[in-house]
Amino acid sequence: MNKISKLFNIKYPIIQGGMIWCSGWELAGAVSNAGGLGLIGSGSMTPDILREHIHKCKNSTKNPFGVNIPLLFPHAEEFIKILIEEEIKVVFTSAGNPAKYTSFLKENGLKVVHVIANTKFAKKAEEAGVDAVVAEGFEAGGHNGREETTTMVLVPLIKKAVSVPVIAAGGIATGGAMLAAMALGADGVQIGSRFVCSKESSAHEMFKQKVLEAKDGDTMLSLKKLVAVRLLKNKFYEDIAKKELEGASPEELLELLGQGRSKKGMFEGDMDEGELEIGQVSALINEIKPAKEIIDEIISEFNQAKNTVSGVEL
Amino acid sequence: MNKISKLFNIKYPIIQGGMIWCSGWELAGAVSNAGGLGLIGSGSMTPDILREHIHKCKNSTKNPFGVNIPLLFPHAEEFIKILIEEEIKVVFTSAGNPAKYTSFLKENGLKVVHVIANTKFAKKAEEAGVDAVVAEGFEAGGHNGREETTTMVLVPLIKKAVSVPVIAAGGIATGGAMLAAMALGADGVQIGSRFVCSKESSAHEMFKQKVLEAKDGDTMLSLKKLVAVRLLKNKFYEDIAKKELEGASPEELLELLGQGRSKKGMFEGDMDEGELEIGQVSALINEIKPAKEIIDEIISEFNQAKNTVSGVEL
Numbered sequence: 307m308n309k310i311s312k313l314f315n316i317k318y319p320i321i322q323g324g325m326i327w328c329s330g331w332e333l334a335g336a337v338s339n340a341g342g343l344g345l346i347g348s349g350s351m352t353p354d355i356l357r358e359h360i361h362k363c364k365n366s367t368k369n370p371f372g373v374n375i376p377l378l379f380p381h382a383e384e385f386i387k388i389l390i391e392e393e394i395k396v397v398f399t400s401a402g403n404p405a406k407y408t409s410f411l412k413e414n415g416l417k418v419v420h421v422i423a424n425t426k427f428a429k430k431a432e433e434a435g436v437d438a439v440v441a442e443g444f445e446a447g448g449h450n451g452r453e454e455t456t457t458m459v460l461v462p463l464i465k466k467a468v469s470v471p472v473i474a475a476g477g478i479a480t481g482g483a484m485l486a487a488m489a490l491g492a493d494g495v496q497i498g499s500r501f502v503c504s505k506e507s508s509a510h511e512m513f514k515q516k517v518l519e520a521k522d523g524d525t526m527l528s529l530k531k532l533v534a535v536r537l538l539k540n541k542f543y544e545d546i547a548k549k550e551l552e553g554a555s556p557e558e559l560l561e562l563l564g565q566g567r568s569k570k571g572m573f574e575g576d577m578d579e580g581e582l583e584i585g586q587v588s589a590l591i592n593e594i595k596p597a598k599e600i601i602d603e604i605i606s607e608f609n610q611a612k613n614t615v616s617g618v619e620l
Numbered sequence: 621m622n623k624i625s626k627l628f629n630i631k632y633p634i635i636q637g638g639m640i641w642c643s644g645w646e647l648a649g650a651v652s653n654a655g656g657l658g659l660i661g662s663g664s665m666t667p668d669i670l671r672e673h674i675h676k677c678k679n680s681t682k683n684p685f686g687v688n689i690p691l692l693f694p695h696a697e698e699f700i701k702i703l704i705e706e707e708i709k710v711v712f713t714s715a716g717n718p719a720k721y722t723s724f725l726k727e728n729g730l731k732v733v734h735v736i737a738n739t740k741f742a743k744k745a746e747e748a749g750v751d752a753v754v755a756e757g758f759e760a761g762g763h764n765g766r767e768e769t770t771t772m773v774l775v776p777l778i779k780k781a782v783s784v785p786v787i788a789a790g791g792i793a794t795g796g797a798m799l800a801a802m803a804l805g806a807d808g809v810q811i812g813s814r815f816v817c818s819k820e821s822s823a824h825e826m827f828k829q830k831v832l833e834a835k836d837g838d839t840m841l842s843l844k845k846l847v848a849v850r851l852l853k854n855k856f857y858e859d860i861a862k863k864e865l866e867g868a869s870p871e872e873l874l875e876l877l878g879q880g881r882s883k884k885g886m887f888e889g890d891m892d893e894g895e896l897e898i899g900q901v902s903a904l905i906n907e908i909k910p911a912k913e914i915i916d917e918i919i920s921e922f923n924q925a926k927n928t929v930s931g932v933e934l
Binding site for chain 2: 308318319424425443444445452453454455456457458459460462463466476477478480482483485486487488489490491521522523526527531551552553554586587589590605608609611612614615616618620
């Protein structure tokens with residue numbers, strides 16, 4: 307049995323990435339019902355809202371699901387308490403030091419997975435006692451590493467660096483890419499952008515449509531002087547890019563960024579002034595479907611691609 | 621039989637990328653003798669030197685080999701004449717408009733492959749009549765596209781966009797990555813960085829050593845305001861990066877760049893002031909070997925990875 311399926315007691319080693327404003331209980335529940343692992347993205351929630359999503363997710367599925375917590379987030383500690391009270395079994399941590407909470411979380415019965423983008427943090431996470439790492443490449447949407455290492459290079463590097471299971475993320479929206487990730491040594495995959503364009507995602511319809519229209523070159527890693535984030539190009543992105551080309555300071559960029567940009571874009575549908583986080587793989591996404599159909603399609607493509615490469619005789 | 625092996629009449633669908641200062645007749649001949657397709661990298665040669673390398677390559681192998689020509693290069697037209705006079709059968713063109721010479725080259729009996737980094741140029745190349753395209757991702761060393769699309773995303777995109785065979789490049793140094801490229805839809809692979817660290821490469825020994833020592837995060841896409849190029853970090857890179865952060869103009873960057881930087885670094889071994897072009901995958905390269913051993917190892921890893929993924933039942 308696959309290491310990741312076994313670790314989480316799920317049918318397919320497919321994790322739905324926890325994404326701000328896009329992955330509430332409805333998406334997480336649907337993915338878990340379809341045999342993957344759904345994650346509630348807590349990064350855009352208040353403690354009350356997180357608790358509500360956990361309750362609704364429990365009601366929507368009998369299967370395991372988890373919560374993603376960005377550790378640098380102001381509510382992180384409160385969220386961890388909520389997870390323990392609610393007897394959540396799986397947490398994906400990101401954007402912060404894995405040494406801080408991992409042992410505490412594990413003592414309280416949670417499986418802990420940390421998201422990394424380089425060898426150094428993969429080793430740190432392993433030393434902290436995580437059950438697995440997500441190796442997230444440069445092509446992924448949203449927050450991203452400074453090293454700009456792509457999935458193709460990062461996955462085999464991390465596989466060599468640690469002995470815990472490795473979940474590949476970044477650039478994966480199809481079964482072919484899932485097979486590619488496994489050929490690189492991954493034990494499972496985390497998929498974000500593709501699930502933004504699911505029926506159950508809480509992304510604004512305007513944002514979903516804009517993702518469907520995206521072509522290659524339409525996303526770019528931005529705001530590297532603050533926290534690097536991959537954005538879909540729009541007026542807000544262009545304003546930032548212009549400032550950056552002129553050599554703007556972190557302070558100037560923070561001022562332009564202001565407050566509430568991601569909610570405005572991804573949740574409220576302001577396509578000009580909002581921040582739109584999505585991966586490069588948006589160029590390959592052309593349809594909004596229910597999460598179950600997405601997963602079934604990925605598995606069918608995976609098996610097809612497996613048959614194709616099995617036939618290559620070298 | 622594999623489309624790329626058939627197109628070039630070679631044993632394995634492995635192309636050795638044409639690289640300035642690193643891939644002369646000795647490397648190209650060794651790769652072709654080992655069953656891949658060796659390419660002489662003409663971008664750092666004068667017409668006389670190119671002719672000499674072609675003669676020596678003909679003497680070193682009975683198998684097909686080719687020449688890479690960057691079309692924006694001042695000698696491009698003269699090089700094309702030499703290829704025809706010398707009855708070369710394969711040319712890889714890059715960095716320029718594929719419409720300019722493709723029909724002329726094909727009328728003169730050459731197979732023509734054009735290197736692209738986006739959908740638009742892949743379609744342009746197909747319309748110009750090329751026999752195949754190289755889809756080169758962001759992680760690749762040396763000159764690179766502006767869109768920053770990674771191999772993981774670019775290969776399936778290009779596969780959908782054109783019907784000619786697709787050769788994946790960028791991030792490929794092992795048989796596992798070769799299988800991953802094929803799972804993404806590639807018909808063959810082009811490998812550069814790994815062959816820089818071959819016994820037969822003409823890279824300076826100091827440069828080869830520095831590539832072996834490279835870790836993740838040690839290369840970066842640089843000089844985006846001129847022609848984007850992936851560089852190994854050194855003093856020269858840091859000087860450029862500092863200027864870029866301050867918002868330097870293309871003119872200021874050109875002045876800092878000066879003349880002969882790549883020769884100084886890659887061929888003459890000046891590790892501080894020279895320009896060192898290499899891919900992200902340098903982080904996975906740990907040994908200098910003869911080209912034949914590299915190819916044999918890649919094929920053996922490919923078959924091993926194929927067996928592993930064949931066993932994944934989903």
